[in-house]
Amino acid sequence: MAPKFREGDVVVAFSGTWVSWVHTVVAYSAFIGALVTGLSLHYKKIVENEYYGYPQEWFPSVSATIGDRYPERSVFQFFIAMTSGPRFLLVFLWYILTARSNSNLPKVVAGVGVFRTLSCGGWTYVTSTDDHGWHDIFMISYLVATLPWTLGCLALSPHNTKAVKYRKIMAGSFFGTLVPLIYFFIQHKIHKVPGAYTIYAFFEWALILFDVGFDAVTALDFEGFELVVRDLNGSSRGKMKQVADDVLEKGYVHIESVRELKISSACRKDKPIGNVFGSGLLWTEALDAAADVYNGYVFWSMLTSLGLTVWYFPLWHMGISGYEVIVMCTVSPFLLVNASMRSLIIRNIRLVHFISLIGLLAFLVSTPEIRLFAVGLGVSTSCLAWTATWYAERSQVTRLESRVLAWSIGLIASATAKFACWTNNPIWPIMHAENGGWNKLGLVLAVLATWRSTKPLNLPRGGVDLADRPQTSSSLASLGLAGLLFGMHSLLSDSSTMILWVWEGFPVRGPIAANGVLTIAAMSGGVLLGVFYQELVTSWTSLLLVGVGAFILTNYHGWFGYMGALLLATYLMGIAKPLLSSAVLHGPMTFGIGFLVYNVMVLAHVWVVAYAFVPGGPLMREHTDWVMIATVLLLAAGVYALPKAAIGNKRRTSSLKNTFNRAASYYTYVLLLVQLTALAISYLRFPTNDYVPYHKDEKVITAGIWTIHFSLDNDMWSSERRVRDLIKEVEVDVIGLLESDLQRIIMGNRDTTQYLAEDLGMYVDYGPGPNKHTWGAALLSKFPIINSTHHLLPSPVGELAPAIHATLEAYGELVDVVVFHSGQDEDPEDRRLQSEYLARLMRESPRPLILLSYLVTKPGEGNYHTYVGEKSGMRDIDPSDWDRWCEYILYKGIRRSGYARVSRSTITDTELQVGKFVVGQPEGSNEQISESQVPEGLRFPSMFRGEGVRDHRYHVFDEGPRYFV
Numbered sequence: 001m002a003p004k005f006r007e008g009d010v011v012v013a014f015s016g017t018w019v020s021w022v023h024t025v026v027a028y029s030a031f032i033g034a035l036v037t038g039l040s041l042h043y044k045k046i047v048e049n050e051y052y053g054y055p056q057e058w059f060p061s062v063s064a065t066i067g068d069r070y071p072e073r074s075v076f077q078f079f080i081a082m083t084s085g086p087r088f089l090l091v092f093l094w095y096i097l098t099a100r101s102n103s104n105l106p107k108v109v110a111g112v113g114v115f116r117t118l119s120c121g122g123w124t125y126v127t128s129t130d131d132h133g134w135h136d137i138f139m140i141s142y143l144v145a146t147l148p149w150t151l152g153c154l155a156l157s158p159h160n161t162k163a164v165k166y167r168k169i170m171a172g173s174f175f176g177t178l179v180p181l182i183y184f185f186i187q188h189k190i191h192k193v194p195g196a197y198t199i200y201a202f203f204e205w206a207l208i209l210f211d212v213g214f215d216a217v218t219a220l221d222f223e224g225f226e227l228v229v230r231d232l233n234g235s236s237r238g239k240m241k242q243v244a245d246d247v248l249e250k251g252y253v254h255i256e257s258v259r260e261l262k263i264s265s266a267c268r269k270d271k272p273i274g275n276v277f278g279s280g281l282l283w284t285e286a287l288d289a290a291a292d293v294y295n296g297y298v299f300w301s302m303l304t305s306l307g308l309t310v311w312y313f314p315l316w317h318m319g320i321s322g323y324e325v326i327v328m329c330t331v332s333p334f335l336l337v338n339a340s341m342r343s344l345i346i347r348n349i350r351l352v353h354f355i356s357l358i359g360l361l362a363f364l365v366s367t368p369e370i371r372l373f374a375v376g377l378g379v380s381t382s383c384l385a386w387t388a389t390w391y392a393e394r395s396q397v398t399r400l401e402s403r404v405l406a407w408s409i410g411l412i413a414s415a416t417a418k419f420a421c422w423t424n425n426p427i428w429p430i431m432h433a434e435n436g437g438w439n440k441l442g443l444v445l446a447v448l449a450t451w452r453s454t455k456p457l458n459l460p461r462g463g464v465d466l467a468d469r470p471q472t473s474s475s476l477a478s479l480g481l482a483g484l485l486f487g488m489h490s491l492l493s494d495s496s497t498m499i500l501w502v503w504e505g506f507p508v509r510g511p512i513a514a515n516g517v518l519t520i521a522a523m524s525g526g527v528l529l530g531v532f533y534q535e536l537v538t539s540w541t542s543l544l545l546v547g548v549g550a551f552i553l554t555n556y557h558g559w560f561g562y563m564g565a566l567l568l569a570t571y572l573m574g575i576a577k578p579l580l581s582s583a584v585l586h587g588p589m590t591f592g593i594g595f596l597v598y599n600v601m602v603l604a605h606v607w608v609v610a611y612a613f614v615p616g617g618p619l620m621r622e623h624t625d626w627v628m629i630a631t632v633l634l635l636a637a638g639v640y641a642l643p644k645a646a647i648g649n650k651r652r653t654s655s656l657k658n659t660f661n662r663a664a665s666y667y668t669y670v671l672l673l674v675q676l677t678a679l680a681i682s683y684l685r686f687p688t689n690d691y692v693p694y695h696k697d698e699k700v701i702t703a704g705i706w707t708i709h710f711s712l713d714n715d716m717w718s719s720e721r722r723v724r725d726l727i728k729e730v731e732v733d734v735i736g737l738l739e740s741d742l743q744r745i746i747m748g749n750r751d752t753t754q755y756l757a758e759d760l761g762m763y764v765d766y767g768p769g770p771n772k773h774t775w776g777a778a779l780l781s782k783f784p785i786i787n788s789t790h791h792l793l794p795s796p797v798g799e800l801a802p803a804i805h806a807t808l809e810a811y812g813e814l815v816d817v818v819v820f821h822s823g824q825d826e827d828p829e830d831r832r833l834q835s836e837y838l839a840r841l842m843r844e845s846p847r848p849l850i851l852l853s854y855l856v857t858k859p860g861e862g863n864y865h866t867y868v869g870e871k872s873g874m875r876d877i878d879p880s881d882w883d884r885w886c887e888y889i890l891y892k893g894i895r896r897s898g899y900a901r902v903s904r905s906t907i908t909d910t911e912l913q914v915g916k917f918v919v920g921q922p923e924g925s926n927e928q929i930s931e932s933q934v935p936e937g938l939r940f941p942s943m944f945r946g947e948g949v950r951d952h953r954y955h956v957f958d959e960g961p962r963y964f965v
Helices: 017-041 072-098 105-125 132-156 161-189 196-216 218-224 261-266 283-317 323-337 339-347 349-356 358-364 368-392 397-420 439-453 474-492 497-501 513-532 540-555 558-586 588-607 624-640 650-685 720-730 752-760 828-843
Strands: 009-015 226-231 700-707 734-738 763-765 777-781 785-793 801-810 813-821 849-854 887-892 895-902 912-918 962-964
Touching: 009 017, 017 072, 017 196, 017 218, 072 105, 072 132, 072 218, 105 132, 132 161, 132 196, 132 650, 161 196, 161 218, 196 218, 283 323, 283 349, 283 358, 283 368, 283 397, 283 439, 283 650, 323 339, 323 368, 323 588, 339 349, 339 368, 349 358, 349 368, 349 439, 358 368, 358 439, 368 397, 368 558, 368 588, 397 474, 397 513, 397 558, 397 650, 474 497, 474 558, 474 588, 474 624, 497 513, 497 540, 497 558, 513 558, 513 650, 540 558, 540 624, 558 588, 558 624, 588 624, 700 720, 700 813, 700 849, 700 887, 720 752, 720 895, 720 912, 734 752, 734 813, 734 849, 752 763, 752 777, 763 785, 777 785, 777 801, 777 813, 785 828, 801 828, 813 828, 828 849, 887 912
Parallel strands: 700 734, 813 849
Antiparallel strands: 009 226, 700 912, 734 777, 763 777, 785 801, 801 813, 849 887, 895 912, 895 962
16 A cells, blocks of 8 residues: 655645635625626616615615626626635635544534535526526525534634634624524515615625635634645656656645644644534434434324314314314323233334324325324324333433434424425325325335334333332323423424414514524424423423413514513423423323323313303303413423432433433434424525516406315315415405414414415415414405504404404505404304494595405395495495305495306315405496406406316306496
């Protein structure tokens, strides 16, 4: 073997710091050069955005500066090309500096650095004009890779005090800048504040400065490097033969590290950065962690689908159906109380886990009843399998806590999957390929993960040592487990649940659905707190803080209310490991009771809104506050049981610390990957707010009302895509959706409006949140929503009646829209009071107004005269349409030009009603005209005439849609 180093003439030698300085200077030159060029040649063009130009906006953003204009783009691309060489060399030198034989983290960071460099080239040379999709992919990849690159470099930093100091300053400034950057972007994009984009631009430029500056700090670390090029064959002295002579000889160029003793001791590579990241990475253990987390994801996917499939039956029965008893299937851990049964299940734990996958196979069953039973069997077996696994591994502390960690991260993975799929879990039994499901892929991965994760358990007989047995009440541990399960399921199984709790309409004063990444980040932070700072999360101070968080979330709106939500998310995920570890030591009975109390909490959580349909319902009416108090008290009971129920003593915990930290590192990597995925999803889902109505030239508003039956069709499949298709094909600009609040356990913690708004390109007001105890009312609009107010109309006896009163900017004029769902037919006094409230609200509006409603009355009878006539100032869209009971469209101060009723197919139990209105014209008369007399842009689509499409057609009226003078 040739020697590693060979003698030869030194051709070139230079300090490693030059790599950093050249990279810094050339990178800054790319951005500054483009900025100077742009300001000189196209100033007013590059400061202009979709809403404002100069002088409201007076400084360009980075994207506008380096975008598609010549010669700015060419200047930028030229210098970025020059940056690539020093950039790759910088990444290589950083790897050489930090590499250790016992750790793969330097390799991971180096790989991220290379990937980040390549993705930078992607968004630089593939502009949004060339290919918008690929440009976004490269840009998102670069942004996502920045986080692990920054954190990885910080973790691997040599003991160079000055370098570490500046690296922390740059990293802290970079991430700190993101907060005002996002704030001013929202001010610009959503609130359309003049000048906000200019301020946003300054923060965007600051990110560039900090990003490049972070890598510039490597100049301090590379002082101990000298790059040497040696000529081993005398080529530089003309001794090499020419290529024409067909003689090729090898030459070797190598980089040699020259360090003085002082620098060597300062930059030593063998110092561990931390127990978690300092150990080597074994791919077998990494796969084990990934398999464990995926099994946790499958557990949460099946558990969150149970209430959803049960809900279908009382929904169609309009009351208790009997199928609700299946929610009790989660108490299967009671079976483990029997020693023989427990031994049988533990010995066959892999088989039990495989049986639980029946819950994923349920999507193959078309009959709703059988599908429900399959889901119930899967959930029951899964609860049994996870409890048995935890119990069997109770004497292996590291493995037990790793399982609990995987189970917790599984919930975050489930929330992230729902975040990506607009609140639907792609492996739920209500999903299939046609409506966005990934059931087959999910099942295959579940089989592989189960096979790898559920190896036969070879555990010693007996339990833990007597010294380790808990001395506190197992009942308290059960209550703590129940509070944990309920809190995680009801509040954290979807990233937008608590966002909708604090939503209060337009103008936007709090988080939106795309900010769900913050909820997921808080959950991830909670997991890490529970792993590394368990004493903190188990303290009574933390419990007091979570009580404060619950109070803030329940009673306040906007960003302040959301702060309470983030506190809850962090605490619930942090307390999971200690509470579950405590419950395991108390035995299987603890889990049986815990799941039983959890079921009681689920029912209470439903009773607060479904009080009109269930026995004893009025007792819990509108008492979400009671449910939140009970949740905190249950958690307190579990915390009280912790001091004596914790696994082992301090000596034992210390002896296991390094082992657990090594195991935890793999789960932390998985958690980081999930968090980065959520970050990318948030970027992709941020609203564009550049929506255009279907017939803007005719100044038409096509407005509709539809009761979507909680987005479950007649056959128990998720109906969002079918709803989307009909709204798009009917060309609806503004639509009111009723029975749209799905943010409860029994409805899967979903939100149909997110998918519809983003896919159809519409602004959305989600309506009164799930803590307002209604069945939901939502508004989607192609026109900007200037202001919206939520109303809960008088309902002394029956269910609450929600309403949204919104002001839209349509073709330069302000038009009001009201979406309203009246109370039940069984409560006439409620409906009378509601009609008077709404009539007064509509009469007092000084602008043109359209009512999209569910009134529960016959035309020309009873409360109809309160809604229509002098009391309200409203007109019926078609007074001659006598065949109505629920849905009505009323209007005033605007010309009604057309009216149509479109059949529902099997999507829901109610048709879609649509009206066309022309902005800026008087009301007109009730005289009808034929379609041939109507301009093309004012007509309804012809595709729904006759038999229509997919069982959607114009019905009720023989002539199809009706048109008016």
